[in-house]
Amino acid sequence: MDIESGELVSCERVHTLIIGSGAAGLNAAVQLKRSGIHDLLIVTEGLEMGTSINTGSDKQTYYKLSLCGDQADSPYAMAKTYVHGGSVQGDLALAEAAGSTRAFMHLVELGVPFPHDRFGQYVGYKTDHDPLQRATSIGPFTSREMCRRLISRVAEMGVPVREGRVAVRLLTTEAPSGKRCCGALAVNQEGALEAFAAENVVLAVGGPGGLYAASAYPRVHTGAIGLALLIGARARNLPDSQFGIASLAHPWVVSGSYMQVVPRIVSTDRQGRDVREFLLPYWDSPAALYTQTFLKGYQWPCDATRVIGESSFIDVLVHRETAMRERRVWLDYTENGEGFSLDLLADEARLYLQQSGANGARPIDRLRQINPAAISQYAEHGIDLATEWLEVAVCAQHNNGGLAGDVWWESENIGHLFPIGEVNGSHGVHRPGGAALNAGQVAGYRVAGRIAHQYAGWTLDERLAESAAHTAAREAEAWLRRGAKAQQTWQETRLELRRRMTRFGAHVRSQAQMAEAVAQAWAQYQRLEAEGCAHVGTNEVAEALRNRQLCFAHAVYLEAILASLDTGVGSRGSALVLDGAGRPLHALLGEAWRLAPEDVCFRERVLVTQADGPGQVHSEWHNARPLPETELWFETIWPQFESGQVFA
Numbered sequence: 001m002d003i004e005s006g007e008l009v010s011c012e013r014v015h016t017l018i019i020g021s022g023a024a025g026l027n028a029a030v031q032l033k034r035s036g037i038h039d040l041l042i043v044t045e046g047l048e049m050g051t052s053i054n055t056g057s058d059k060q061t062y063y064k065l066s067l068c069g070d071q072a073d074s075p076y077a078m079a080k081t082y083v084h085g086g087s088v089q090g091d092l093a094l095a096e097a098a099g100s101t102r103a104f105m106h107l108v109e110l111g112v113p114f115p116h117d118r119f120g121q122y123v124g125y126k127t128d129h130d131p132l133q134r135a136t137s138i139g140p141f142t143s144r145e146m147c148r149r150l151i152s153r154v155a156e157m158g159v160p161v162r163e164g165r166v167a168v169r170l171l172t173t174e175a176p177s178g179k180r181c182c183g184a185l186a187v188n189q190e191g192a193l194e195a196f197a198a199e200n201v202v203l204a205v206g207g208p209g210g211l212y213a214a215s216a217y218p219r220v221h222t223g224a225i226g227l228a229l230l231i232g233a234r235a236r237n238l239p240d241s242q243f244g245i246a247s248l249a250h251p252w253v254v255s256g257s258y259m260q261v262v263p264r265i266v267s268t269d270r271q272g273r274d275v276r277e278f279l280l281p282y283w284d285s286p287a288a289l290y291t292q293t294f295l296k297g298y299q300w301p302c303d304a305t306r307v308i309g310e311s312s313f314i315d316v317l318v319h320r321e322t323a324m325r326e327r328r329v330w331l332d333y334t335e336n337g338e339g340f341s342l343d344l345l346a347d348e349a350r351l352y353l354q355q356s357g358a359n360g361a362r363p364i365d366r367l368r369q370i371n372p373a374a375i376s377q378y379a380e381h382g383i384d385l386a387t388e389w390l391e392v393a394v395c396a397q398h399n400n401g402g403l404a405g406d407v408w409w410e411s412e413n414i415g416h417l418f419p420i421g422e423v424n425g426s427h428g429v430h431r432p433g434g435a436a437l438n439a440g441q442v443a444g445y446r447v448a449g450r451i452a453h454q455y456a457g458w459t460l461d462e463r464l465a466e467s468a469a470h471t472a473a474r475e476a477e478a479w480l481r482r483g484a485k486a487q488q489t490w491q492e493t494r495l496e497l498r499r500r501m502t503r504f505g506a507h508v509r510s511q512a513q514m515a516e517a518v519a520q521a522w523a524q525y526q527r528l529e530a531e532g533c534a535h536v537g538t539n540e541v542a543e544a545l546r547n548r549q550l551c552f553a554h555a556v557y558l559e560a561i562l563a564s565l566d567t568g569v570g571s572r573g574s575a576l577v578l579d580g581a582g583r584p585l586h587a588l589l590g591e592a593w594r595l596a597p598e599d600v601c602f603r604e605r606v607l608v609t610q611a612d613g614p615g616q617v618h619s620e621w622h623n624a625r626p627l628p629e630t631e632l633w634f635e636t637i638w639p640q641f642e643s644g645q646v647f648a
């Protein structure tokens with residue numbers, strides 16, 4: 001149904017709207033269609049946009065139940081691994097574990113070439129925070145291949161995809177049971193507004209990559225969690241993110257062999273002058289530094305338990321150079337650092353390199369010996385590691401937290417809104433590598449099950465939804481008009497908030513500075529709302545409007561971090577909290593660099609955050625939901641399944 005309007009191109013009605021076409025959104029579409037929800041629409045920036053189809057790593061990992069050999073595994077055992085990460089909801093952990101085989105086998109059936117042996121056993125390896133060998137991979141681009149196969153399936157099934165759209169507002173109405181989501185307002189490629197009124201909205205917009213100046217997310221990905229935060233959707237564990245060293249010219253994580261070959265690490269001024277091997281003074285000997293550089297290869301991301309004298313101290317010093325001293329940091333593969341010798345490395349590093357035949361004279365020689373594809377990866381992006389230095393920084397890579405959903409991935413407080421994929425905060429302090437991709441796939445089944453069995457009909461008052469769409473459109477138009485006179489461009493606005501997040505909300509955090517950062521964040525948001533931001537031409541309309549949710553989101557993230565620091569959670573995951581009463585990091589760093597210890601009692605709790613408006617953010621710790629006790633008696637479950645009771 002189309003409705004003509006002064007401001008809107010159209011207001012289209014669809015039963016279930018999926019915003020975003022990453023690995024999570026695509027599988028949700030497939031599973032909804034299979035479950036009998038045919039009135040579906042995917043609205044997305046583009047099928048080639050987002051993190052899943054544009055990112056990868058040395059060996060991009062997918063985590064699943066162990067399916068080979070005599071290794072005993074079970075959904076419960078896997079769920080316990082998830083819960084062990086800390087601050088994890090037990091019911092979500094069990095659902096992700098229970099759904100993992102189905103989701104994995106679906107990808108196998110779609111043609112994702114996960115390796116198996118001649119007997120058909122899907123082999124696995126041990127990833128970080130993994131007690132078994134549940135991880136698998138198809139190489140550097142696992143999630144890209146998943147997307148390609150899912151895109152084909154979506155096309156075969158005839159699910160319509162509307163590309164070139166940026167959602168800029170979620171629409172809500174008040175229902176007797178509370179606030180519910182009823183659609184979205186988007187901007188199309190002509191810079192015109194379009195509205196979608198929907199019974200259900202699946203929000204699959206990915207992680208908050210666009211919030212950081214230093215980001216390992218692909219450049220094309222900004223994320224849109226702010227849309228949900230703006231309507232008051234509850235969030236969970238927002239401060240828990242992964243940060244680690246990544247290259248800037250081509251966003252790529254420099255883990256694995258990139259560090260194991262021990263490149264020379266230098267910093268320069270902004271112009272590339274004043275070259276310093278800035279790490280050396282902080283270690284007892286060059287051998288200690290180079291051994292830790294090697295270990296950084298598989299001790300990625302930054303880890304609060306490995307800071308003092310260990311590999312994550314490198315993340316601290318790199319951050320200090322780039323974010324605090326405004327210098328630039330580079331990996332140099334063309335020569336060894338001062339005092340480097342393979343013979344000086346600790347046994348673990350030296351034996352690994354020797355056994356891998358990586359005994360070349362220079363880092364580039366060793367990289368060629370150990371992993372030539374790592375060199376080609378950069379060559380494909382015009383960077384020749386044999387002759388050029390690689391600029392790096394400590395970058396945001398993944399948000400373990402996100403929006404708070406129930407066991408059906410429905411928002412805990414906004415009805416009919418289903419945040420899935422990285423925008424859903426189902427992880428906690430740590431997660432096994434690959435668990436993000438599993439969570440995104442399992443979510444598709446959960447959402448489809450719930451919608452097909454509980455929300456398949458129409459309960460939406462369409463006039464209210466249309467009215468919400470028109471109000472939002474008028475408000476957006478007025479804001480854009482204000483922006484015509486704005487001093488600051490949309491690019492400057494975004495850079496300001498990104499720099500603030502990388503400076504204060506990344507892996508090095510300080511309670512003393514956080515309150516000021518929060519105040520500055522809200523001041524920027526108020527200014528942006530009052531004055532808009534300048535934009536040129538129709539294709540910048542979406543970018544200007546996008547800044548509103550990004551700016552709101554960065555303020556909410558900083559508020560959540562401040563709340564976590566105020567409650568004394570301390571250093572955990574990738575977050576290093578500086579505190580005058582903490583342990584000194586290094587004698588040369590001075591009093592400001594003391595590390596607050598983790599208060600582990602918070603691992604039993606989740607941080608719940610909700611924004612009721614600008615500057616009105618409430619965060620509190622709730623006890624994590626325990627792993628459910630389940631009674632698995634076939635004769636009892638069968639009728640519950642047959643009647644649809646299990647979906648209630």
Ligand SMILES: Cc1cc2nc3c(=O)[nH]c(=O)nc-3n(C[C@H](O)[C@H](O)[C@H](O)COP(=O)(O)OP(=O)(O)OC[C@H]3O[C@@H](n4cnc5c(N)ncnc54)[C@H](O)[C@@H]3O)c2cc1C
Pocket residue numbers: 019020021022023024025043044045046047049050051052053055056057059060061062063143165166167168204205206207216217218221222223224252253397398420421422423433434435436437438440
């Ligand atoms: C460098 C790197 C390495 C990683 N390695 C691993 C790994 O080995 N294992 C693992 O499990 N995870 C890994 N991750 C994390 C994982 O890749 C992501 O969590 C996952 O791909 C996110 O999938 P998604 O579908 O939720 O979001 P995305 O793939 O980001 O998709 C989001 C979609 O939403 C669209 N969108 C966003 N905003 C809007 C809007 N306003 N309007 C319309 N559309 C919008 C985007 O265009 C895109 O289509 C890695 C991440 C990075 C950055």
